[in-house]
């Protein structure tokens with residue numbers, strides 16, 4: 001398969017997404033960055049205000065740069081079951097499943113969501129490009145794999161009024177859609193797919209249309225949201241929300257195995273808190289042998305959620321036992337504006353049976369170019385920092 | 400005063416480096432060079448008024464930054480400027496660009512194969528892993544695996560540690576890698592012929608091998624293991640051509656009191672009572688020194704400037720059998736303007752990089768077949784550059800200089816030796832091939848320097864014109880380079896050393912062999928080691 005890029009593509013390293021004209025109108029900060037080859041705004045006006053659209057009203061973020069692949073064919077379920085760590089026979093048509101997939105050494109290639117449209121029809125959404133890996137994994141399976149990143153435009157609509165907004169858009173039955181469910185609606189001669197998914201641990205949906213309908217969708221959505229606090233947000237705001245939700249991000253919280261040069265710098269699912277996605281009962285999936293071995297021997301690393309004293313975000317901080325022995329380092333850190341907590345995800349090199357009640361973060365922060373260092377006590381949290389009931393309520397609330 | 404502490408034979412960049420360190424340590428050092436100019440294969444010369452050619456080597460990446468910094472080469476005028484990118488042109492009018500921007504490069508690969516665009520990540524990760532393995536060895540003397548001296552044991556331990564650090568699976572892969580062909584290696588990642596052909600060049604440059612020949616995968620690594628400012632695998636231009644590297648090294652040497660004599664070919668290394676005494680020049684002049692270092696390749700060193708009676712039979716035998724195969728030619732062209740390559744979009748930055756015209760393994764293997772048949776390749780693998788698109792110092796404004804490295808050109812031809820006519824015909828083959836892509840190219844040519852392996856041997860002194868001073872095959876690497884038992888820069892006669900690319904870590908403008916040899920010489924003299932340590936990038 002070849003991609004249809006014009007030879008002139010080099011003139012612009014990051015391509016506009018189908019929503020770009022609207023993003024460009026709203027972008028006051030010109031804070032464009034490159035998200036897998038696409039122009040993506042870090043923020044439009046103000047990160048803090050955008051963050052609160054997620055938790056207070058309705059946020060809209062362009063998700064189009066997500067890597068998207070269509071997998072069709074009579075072996076599609078068997079193919080996924082073989083590739084990913086979780087039991088895919090449990091994922092019914094009309095549902096979305098989150099999973100990870102590993103190499104033969106049991107190290108994580110990536111995580112992502114798998115949409116099952118029909119018996120033999122799926123879409124995989126991943127942060128990293130997966131076309132080659134899908135091809136490698138497809139050996140022996142009757143499946144057809146198509147890259148769809150450019151042809152599908154996507155928006156993530158998250159926040160307590162997100163249902164109220166979408167409810168204005170003539171999407172009959174949407175109130176019955178449960179978390180991780182999918183619905184299809186006719187849309188201007190095409191189709192709009194709505195999934196109740198997101199990266200925020202809040203009430204929210206993701207909207208998927210063919211690229212040519214992107215601007216119509218954007219305009220209708222913002223019209224519908226006029227009285228519900230709708231707001232376009234950039235990736236910075238989402239990043240705060242996802243840490244509150246305790247969600248990990250490839251390349252931030254772990255290095256995908258195919259990009260790892262140094263020994264033991266990659267991670268197994270157990271080592272990034274995704275052991276719950278690994279079904280070792282499955283007779284055969286990529287990485288199973290290695291994961292069974294790891295389960296027996298114990299993992300080298302673990303990823304923890306930390307509630308840290310004080311209010312200085314522990315960006316890239318070292319974590320110590322008792323301020324003495326190095327235990328690991330923070331991979332993502334934010335001040336949580338909703339929980340009013342100083343939170344972080346950290347990768348620790350600590351045996352599973354070792355107590356974690358003596359952890360301290362060594363935090364450096366700057367005031368007018370003067371550096372200060374503080375020791376902050378860390379408490380390990382099992383649950384997401386933010387997980388409101390409205391996230392799951394069906395039918396969903398209006399605010 | 401015809402007496403020195405040390406004499407270095409040959410002012411190639413390694414000889415200059417070696418001499419600079421010996422002088423910096425306080426020794427009285429003389430470097431004697433056969434040619435009226437210095438640099439060996441790292442040389443810039445003005446052969447057409449107003450145009451500077453980078454006559455042999457043309458791009459820099461291997462030059463160890465530790466040495467660059469330690470000898471203050473910046474102060475002595477050296478500047479290495481990255482150019483970024485490169486392109487392979489196809490006869491159908493398409494091309495595959497290797498843009499310096501990751502996304503543009505990826506998209507360009509995806510234009511040819513989506514699979515290969517992804518595979519490039521996996522390929523780069525694996526190659527980087529191997530680079531990370533090999534780089535710490537560049538500024539180290541290879542261990543002698545048969546000796547049990549503490550130092551060799553500790554070097555072997557270091558080697559073991561680095562192998563362990565690769566990881567289990569990766570170690571298996573790495574061992575396979577050393578004996579694989581570049582085609583087999585690339586086949587494990589890529590599906591598109593053009594992609595594979597474009598990436599295979601680095602496995603073939605300087606070898607008398609084809610893409611399917613075992614051992615070519617390693618040669619790719621040899622071309623990826625350098626860096627520019629920490630960007631491993633990146634290449635750049637030495638401002639003013641590669642002669643600027645030699646010039647800067649000469650500056651460092653002279654700063655420390657070293658002397659350079661050009662136009663002074665050595666006839667023989669003098670040996671008395673199994674000890675080095677000095678050298679005798681071709682005119683008969685004798686110069687004394689207890690230490691003599693040869694910058695020449697192993698064949699030339701032991702078979703032409705040493706008396707066989709002074710050498711162990713084993714060394715003579717090894718020198719005779721040393722593999723040093725010729726396969727490369729070079730064209731340097733003064734151009735009256737900028738050559739157009741209409742199949743590239745206007746303003747495309749790829750033209751500033753290295754340009755190629757071989758688009759599949761078939762062509763490359765046929766080129767090798769021609770070499771085996773004793774003739775130059777009819778559709779040659781070329782690695783061409785227009786340095787003047789980046790470097791303002793090498794031609795008048797608006798004018799250009801083109802450097803064309805040509806593979807699969809034999810040192811001896813099936814129909815006898817090289818003649819001026821055959822050399823012209825070889826040059827014409829290359830020019831004709833390039834002209835099929837550039838309509839105005841021929842009209843712009845003002846002057847051409849054509850070098851076959853014959854000229855490279857005669858003028859640069861590289862046996863058979865082999866650019867690495869000896870094949871980079873597994874049996875001639877690390878502790879086997881140049882020969883087993885002689886990989887620690889010491890020759891078979893006391894006081895005699897080797898410092899050229901014929902020693903570890905091999906060919907290319909790295910300055911590493913010269914530095915490593917200096918470290919050994921200083922150790923033998925009981926002097927403090929002043930050669931730089933590896934930066935230790937982890």
Ligand SMILES: Cc1cc2nc3c(=O)[nH]c(=O)nc-3n(C[C@H](O)[C@H](O)[C@H](O)COP(=O)(O)OP(=O)(O)OC[C@H]3O[C@@H](n4cnc5c(N)ncnc54)[C@H](O)[C@@H]3O)c2cc1C
Pocket residue numbers: 408409410411412413414431432433434437438439440441454455456457458459460461663664665666694695704727728729804855858859860861864865866867868898899900901905906907908909
């Ligand atoms: C055409 C070509 C292109 C290349 N391209 C590149 C490139 O782009 N990048 C790269 O990194 N490498 C390149 N190389 C390889 C690289 O240039 C060489 O491996 C390296 O320059 C060799 O350096 P050296 O100091 O070891 O030996 P040399 O440069 O060979 O130096 C040996 C010196 O000894 C002198 N000499 C010989 N005999 C005598 C004698 N009897 N008495 C006194 N002096 C004598 C010679 O004149 C010469 O100056 C290229 C080589 C060639 C030939």
